[in-house]
Structure formats: structure tokens, C-alpha cells
Amino acid sequence: MDDRLSLTFAALADPTRRAILSMLLEDDMAVTDVAEPFDMSLAAISKHLAILTRAGLISQEKRGRVKWCKLEPAALKDPSVWMQGFGQFDPVNLDDFERYLETLLGNGAAPPEVG
């Protein structure tokens, strides 16, 4: 399946790739630095990054000999909206939304901690 939604969900369906995205929340990173904490070859990480790029979840820009990886959170918008089409029928989710918005307005957007 090569439609965007499928590509994005598939890209997210791997803990290594989700960990990479979390790392990139902090800051842009070089491929080598992304690979460092993982017990896996650089080539494997390079493939994961290619998949994330194809899904639009990150972008890669080569400056000198190092390729910088940058998070592209906008790519999560469509999947998120798609899911809300279901979530809205669940009252629990509505509560979450309200709490989330209060968090935002209240103390300046602390990220929800979720595995």
C-alpha cells in the first residue's frame, strides 16, 4: 500500500522508528548520532530513516558530509484527524481533549508522557 495514510501508519508501526522520532523531538540529528544508542548496524538505521522520510515524518538535508534529520510533525496531522473521526464517539477521548487543552492554556504545554 503506497497511499500516504498507509505509509505513515506503517512507518509508525515500529518501535525503533518511534524511538527515532522521539529523539528528533529534542533536536535535529546526524544519521550517525541517531544510530548511536541502537544495537543495530548503521545501514539498518539508514533504512529506517528512509522509511520515515518516505512517509514524510522526517526530512533529511545533507550539509557537508553529514546528513541532518529533522522531525516533520505536520505529517502526523492527517493520521491524527483520521483517528479523531473514530475517537469522537468515545467520551473518554473527549475528556482527554479537554484536559489537554486545559494543560495547554494552564501551564504552557507539558508533553503527555506515553511509551
Next chain:
Amino acid sequence: MDDRLSLTFAALADPTRRAILSMLLEDDMAVTDVAEPFDMSLAAISKHLAILTRAGLISQEKRGRVKWCKLEPAALKDPSVWMQGFGQFDPVNLDDFERYLETLLGNGAAPPEVG
């Protein structure tokens, strides 16, 4: 990968399965009826339903000789929250949230139309 988040994202990474979930928004359905609109064997649909069940996105209950499939939107909560950890850094997404909440409070929750 057999952690919940991976299972759920993987389950969503297939257009047939997303279509099934959309169908189940309308009402609970028997397996045969779920399969009807698809150009694919019943066994294939049965497998898709098993994957959705394993991810917790639907539940199946056998009554008589027909097995009813029921949407379980709560399973979308964790993935949704996980994504919000990224989305909140994207101002466009915040606008969406506010608009969404206004929609809710205003006219009684019209579903966001997204393919």
C-alpha cells in the same frame, strides 16, 4: 513487534482494514457482511478482522452461527495521545484542536471528513 502501539499502528496501515473500521462506525456487522463490498475472499477478510481484533480495534462476539464485529474506538486513544506528543509542537495542529472543540460545543459534533 508485538507491543500494543506497534500492533495498532500496523493494523491501521492497510486501506482494507481502515475501510472496515469505517464501515463499523455505522453499526456492528457480521463477518460475511463486512466482506461483501470487498473484491477478496472471505478468508482474507477473516484474517484482516483477526488483525484488527488482536490490536483491540474491534471485538468479535459469536451469537448463533454469526460472528458480530464491533468497533472499539478506545483502542485509538493511546496512539492518538502518542501522536499528540509530537503534534503539539505544530501550531497548525493546535488550531485544529480548537476548531474541533468549537465544533463539538457549537453544533453537536459533525465528524471531520477525511479519506
Next chain:
DNA sequence: ATCATCGTCAACCGGATGGTTGAATATGCC
């Protein structure tokens, strides 16, 4: 009892996925 219907199981197939290793391609440094 027999027959049709509902759904899954088992075996198979081709193609994708996630990983490895070793060679190859840039690029930067001296």
C-alpha cells in the same frame, strides 16, 4: 438426518520488511 450457511484453518505463493555484511561513494582534513 440432511443440507446450506457462517466462519476459520492449513497449506501455499509472491512480495515486502528488518536485519546482516562488505564494498562503494562523498566529503573533509592534513
Next chain:
DNA sequence: GGCATATTCAACCATCCGGTTGACGATGAT
């Protein structure tokens, strides 16, 4: 030029995935 660093490419491997078909087990109808 020559060497080290950064990253990808290519080939390979085992496993998973999405689909098929045919047989099978349950259940309901006559």
C-alpha cells in the same frame, strides 16, 4: 594525494504479510 569519517548501496537471509484455494467444524433450517 592519501587517509579518515559519514552514509548509502547491493546482495543476501529469515520472517512476516496479504492474498489464494480447499477442507473442515459449527450452527441453523427443513
